[in-house]
Amino acid sequence: MPETPIRERDPNAKRVRIADEALRLFQTQGYTETTIDQIASAARVGRRTVFHHFPTKEAVLFDHLVVRREAATQRLRERPADEPPLTSLHLLLRDLAEQGYEQRLVEQIRAVVATEPQLAAEQFSTGSRAFETSLAAVLESRCGDTVPALEIRALTKMALGWFATAAHVYLSEERPSLLECFDDVVAICSQASARDLQGLPAATKPDS
Incomplete structure (x- = not known):
């Protein structure tokens, strides 16, 4: 006999329960x-309810990452209005790396990366693009005309490149600390830029 569905006032609680049961x-x-x-059976919801919250099984697995990105976007909105965009991005993403991931989630994602690398790459790529768009929109709104939109988009993509590289190394090479991977990637990129990009032409200023 099927279990009676749970009725909740908070729709997010149902989403969390589905993700937790799926992960288990x-x-x-x-x-x-x-x-x-x-x-659906484990979460005591209907099949349609699962698809209402998650379009695919893959989306259930990576939901934790989506929730973290949404929270990070909100934290970016709360950072000081006069803080340089790259400083905000670095501090935000470093904090995200320091939080790390739940161990059971890491184990599952690592298993998917190992057995279905194309699937994992697609999920990370799709999520990264959405995250990039959200972060850039927050910074463009905050900076207005004081920082060119191209600069914000370039800095956002670069900073997310740091995080994506660190996450890939952390998950695929089973490194012990995402934060250490992130700090290593940022340091390598900073040192290489200072060493190899001297004497490049200055960026052109947009027409006023």
């Missing part, structure tokens, strides 16, 4: 072997 199933019986029907 991924860990106990494997990602590939777990079906949407099993996730």
Whole structure:
């Protein structure tokens, strides 16, 4: 006999429960072997409810990353209005790296990276583009005409490149600390820029 669905006032609680139950199933019986029907049953919701919150099974696995990105975007809005964009991005992403990931989530994502690298790459790429758009929009709104839009987009993409590289190394090489990976990547890029990009033409100023 199927379990009675749980009714909640907070719709986000249902989303969290679906993601938690899915992660538990991924860990106990494997990602590939777990079906949407099993996730729905474990979370005590209907199949349509799962698809309402998550368009694919992959989206359930990577939901934790989406939630973290949404929270990070909000924290960027709360940073000082006069703080340089790159400083804000670096501090924000370093804080994100310092928080790290839940160990069981790391284990599952590492398993997917190892067995289905194309799937993992697509999910990270899609999520990164959405995150980039959100962060750039916040900075453009904050800076107005004081910082060119091209500069904001370039700095946002560069900073996210640091984080994406650090996350890839952390997950694929099973490094112990995401924060250490992030600091290493930033240091390498900063040192290489100072060493190799001397004497380049200055950026052209946009027409006033």
